[in-house]
Amino acid sequence: MELRQLGCFLAVAEELHFGRAAARLHMLPSALGRHVRLLEEELGAPLFRRSTRQVALTAAGAALLPDARALLQQAAAAAARVRAAARAETWPLRIGAIDGAASGLLPPLLYAFHQAHPQVETRLWEEKSARLLPMLAAGRLELIFIRPPPPSPGLEFLPIRQEVLLAALPRGHRLASRRRIPLRALAAEPLILPPQRSRPHSFALVAHAFADAGLALPQGGQEAAEKQTIVNLVAAGLGVALVPDWTAQLRRPGVVYRPLAETAPARPEAMLGVAWMPGRDSPARDAFLQVLRERPQGAAMNSRREA
Numbered sequence: 001m002e003l004r005q006l007g008c009f010l011a012v013a014e015e016l017h018f019g020r021a022a023a024r025l026h027m028l029p030s031a032l033g034r035h036v037r038l039l040e041e042e043l044g045a046p047l048f049r050r051s052t053r054q055v056a057l058t059a060a061g062a063a064l065l066p067d068a069r070a071l072l073q074q075a076a077a078a079a080a081r082v083r084a085a086a087r088a089e090t091w092p093l094r095i096g097a098i099d100g101a102a103s104g105l106l107p108p109l110l111y112a113f114h115q116a117h118p119q120v121e122t123r124l125w126e127e128k129s130a131r132l133l134p135m136l137a138a139g140r141l142e143l144i145f146i147r148p149p150p151p152s153p154g155l156e157f158l159p160i161r162q163e164v165l166l167a168a169l170p171r172g173h174r175l176a177s178r179r180r181i182p183l184r185a186l187a188a189e190p191l192i193l194p195p196q197r198s199r200p201h202s203f204a205l206v207a208h209a210f211a212d213a214g215l216a217l218p219q220g221g222q223e224a225a226e227k228q229t230i231v232n233l234v235a236a237g238l239g240v241a242l243v244p245d246w247t248a249q250l251r252r253p254g255v256v257y258r259p260l261a262e263t264a265p266a267r268p269e270a271m272l273g274v275a276w277m278p279g280r281d282s283p284a285r286d287a288f289l290q291v292l293r294e295r296p297q298g299a300a301m302n303s304r305r306e307a
Contacts, residue, residue, distance in 0.1 A: 001042060003075055006068045008035040009047060013065050016055045084283050092121040093284040094141045096132040099227065100163065101145035101272050104246025113291045120284050129201075136277060142285040144275050147201055148268045159273040160292070162266055163244040165209055166257040168234045175240075175258075182261040183213040190239035191218040192230050199225055201269040206242045208269070213262050231255055244270075 011021035012032070022029040040047050047061035057065065097106055102124065110122060125132070125141065132144040136155075148157060167181040175181055187210075194202040210217045221239045224230045227247045234241050235254040248257040264270070274292065276285060 001039060003072065005035045005039040005042075006072055008032050009039055009061075009064065010068050010072060012036060012048065012055065013057055013061060013068075016057075018055065084281060091284065092123045093143070093282075093288060094123050094125070095288075096125045096127055096135060096141045096144040096146075098129055098132070098146050099126060100244055100246060102126045103227070104244070104249060105145055105160065105272055109288075109292060109295070112295065113288050116291055117284070117287055120287070133275075136275065139277075139280065142276065142280075142282050143288060145272065146275055148271055148273065149275055154277055154279050155275055156278050157273050157275045158289075158292075159271050161272050163205070163246070163270045163272060164259070165205065165242045165264065165270075166245050166248060166259060168231060168241045168243050168247065169256050169258065170234055170237045170240075171254050171256050172237075173240070173256075176256045178258060180261040181258045183210060183215055186240055186242075187215050187218055189218065190221040192222045192224060192233050192239040192241040193217075194230070195223050195225055202244075204269045205244070205267070208267055209242060209260070209262070209264055212264060 008021070008025065008027075011024050012018060015021040015024065018029050018032060022032040025032065036047065043060070043064070045060035046058050047064060049056045049058055095106070106124070110124075113120070113122070125135070127135070129144075129146045129149065132141065132146055133149060133152075135141045136144050137152075145160075148159070149155065167175075167186060169176045169181075175185055178185075191206075193206060196203040207217050222233050224233055227243060228250060230241050230243060231247060231250050231252045233239065235252050242260075243257075245257075274289070276282075276289070
């Protein structure tokens, strides 16, 4: 049986009229009739009872009808999957990320994805979560790497890694020789902080660390929104800072990074993960998520402790 023959049979079976079926398939009635006859010869049974007034299914035709529909639907679905896979090879995978994910989480993931799927182009947007979420909802991005978003219909979030705070100190600082830094030792130091208004998650991460240790947040230090600027201010001797562990990859001369003595509880503002809209078809996105799930947890971010 050929798919074209089954398509001709199905059109006649649904129209019960060779002329209307031929018009529906944009064929000549004679050509349609030839395909139906070839199918009948292949199966060894008449599929229609024909008269000058009407066309009706035979018992054999009625038996073939559901299978013909299913076979044609399966063929159409297979063709759609092939076309989608072909589009995935040529359409770029658009990824958004906040600064922490773009700097520390994504680079090894992108490398692993390009190794597995070298034909797929990726494009990266760095933005705040408040801008990335509407871009994802509007279909302008396929994946966004952010902190846990508010619950939203149609949005899925996969946690990947909990950020860990490090103390960033000037290399000549009196505490720089210690292997671990207790937060109490930093309480009297000028602390360089991210602005609470423009960097609420980063500010909360630092504030909660001091609160969990039963300490007040040090006041009077500099403010800086970007991690690179914070590290540069530390290098200039203007204070100390608590920064996510990926920041140690910045390797600024004159700055050392030390783990904290306290173990912080897990908090949403310290979690990084990936969000997407599963109801939308995107083979490239699904391939990226598969690469992500196959990687060991925590392998995406291996920060250096000292620079």
